[in-house]
Amino acid sequence: MINKLVENIKKTNAPIVVGLDPMLGYIPDHVKEKAFGEFGETLDGAAEAIWQFNKAIVDQTYDLIPAVKPQIAMYEQFGIPGLMAFKKTVDYCKEKGLVVIGDIKRGDIGSTSAAYATGHLGKVTVGSKSYAPFDEDFVTVNPYLGSDGVNPFIDVCKEEKKGLFILVKTSNPSSGEFQDQLIDGRPLYELVGEKVAEWGESCMGDEYSYIGAVVGATYPEMGKVLRKIMPKSYILVPGYGAQGGQGKDLVHFFNEDGLGAIVNSSRGIIAAYKQEKYAKFGAENFADASRAAVEDMIADISQALGNR
Numbered sequence: 001m002i003n004k005l006v007e008n009i010k011k012t013n014a015p016i017v018v019g020l021d022p023m024l025g026y027i028p029d030h031v032k033e034k035a036f037g038e039f040g041e042t043l044d045g046a047a048e049a050i051w052q053f054n055k056a057i058v059d060q061t062y063d064l065i066p067a068v069k070p071q072i073a074m075y076e077q078f079g080i081p082g083l084m085a086f087k088k089t090v091d092y093c094k095e096k097g098l099v100v101i102g103d104i105k106r107g108d109i110g111s112t113s114a115a116y117a118t119g120h121l122g123k124v125t126v127g128s129k130s131y132a133p134f135d136e137d138f139v140t141v142n143p144y145l146g147s148d149g150v151n152p153f154i155d156v157c158k159e160e161k162k163g164l165f166i167l168v169k170t171s172n173p174s175s176g177e178f179q180d181q182l183i184d185g186r187p188l189y190e191l192v193g194e195k196v197a198e199w200g201e202s203c204m205g206d207e208y209s210y211i212g213a214v215v216g217a218t219y220p221e222m223g224k225v226l227r228k229i230m231p232k233s234y235i236l237v238p239g240y241g242a243q244g245g246q247g248k249d250l251v252h253f254f255n256e257d258g259l260g261a262i263v264n265s266s267r268g269i270i271a272a273y274k275q276e277k278y279a280k281f282g283a284e285n286f287a288d289a290s291r292a293a294v295e296d297m298i299a300d301i302s303q304a305l306g307n308r
């Protein structure tokens with residue numbers, strides 16, 4: 001899958017990911033009214049609204065982008081119907097040729113991680129049959145439990161030719177509370193970055209490893225150091241847009257070949273119609289506003305990379 005991700009990035013010339021984080025508050029009234037008319041103000045109604053919202057955005061943007069990142073929490077909050085909307089979204093995006101990064105941030109003791117990896121990346125066996133329950137291409141993994149919590153994910157990736165993005169330095173304001181703690185004079189995130197590089201060595205695709213890292217756009221200086229520590233790992237960079245990251249902050253997350261990083265924006269794209277800049281589209285044309293926001297994000301990052 002790392003090869004497909006790199007191929008899609010080269011084809012679109014757009015190192016970006018659209019984050020499909022569909023909170024109900026971002027969904028225009030006309031979409032909600034239609035869904036609630038059919039299913040009532042129920043969990044099924046909410047799930048239908050988020051599915052229709054996602055589908056419209058994917059239909060208007062898939063030709064411009066290499067990948068999407070549905071964040072499972074936004075679906076899980078609507079229970080089983082929400083998870084069904086998650087799965088429908090994963091399948092639809094794959095049909096459209098997009099790489100799907102399931103943002104699930106899992107990680108546990110080995111046997112439990114193995115079950116998460118089976119459910120999200122692998123196949124589960126039921127009697128004589130086997131099923132791929134969620135079937136994302138990549139997932140995000142929390143490495144706090146150490147190697148035996150991460151290895152089951154790596155094993156499934158090797159079998160299924162899939163990939164991981166492992167949390168190294170997260171974008172949120174409190175991320176330094178633990179991640180920046182010094183151990184023998186070095187911050188913990190650097191030690192985790194070294195471990196990601198080591199895990200990645202035995203997991204090489206053609207140019208890059210399928211074991212990648214997450215490093216927030218909000219910490220560009222740390223991104224520069226981590227880029228060097230993990231030269232063969234793709235870096236998923238969230239924090240663009242709504243959290244304040246801009247193209248000019250991101251150049252050092254990329255390698256000299258212009259590859260090596262993929263920048264996520266969720267609210268900045270899916271709720272673009274709510275921003276003054278895109279207000280002219282109106283709520284009716286929310287997906288056109290998302291397309292314009294994708295085009296602007298690509299231009300911003302390309303310009304920053306061109307100027308370095």
Ligand SMILES: O=C(O)c1cc(=O)[nH]c(=O)n1[C@@H]1O[C@H](COP(=O)(O)O)[C@@H](O)[C@H]1O
Nearest residue numbers: 071140170171214216238242243265266267
């Ligand atoms: O793993 C992630 O994607 C992630 C890691 C991180 O450090 N920071 C971060 O914001 N994210 C996710 O990236 C998305 C950011 O959303 P926006 O701030 O709306 O663009 C959310 O789905 C977060 O859960």
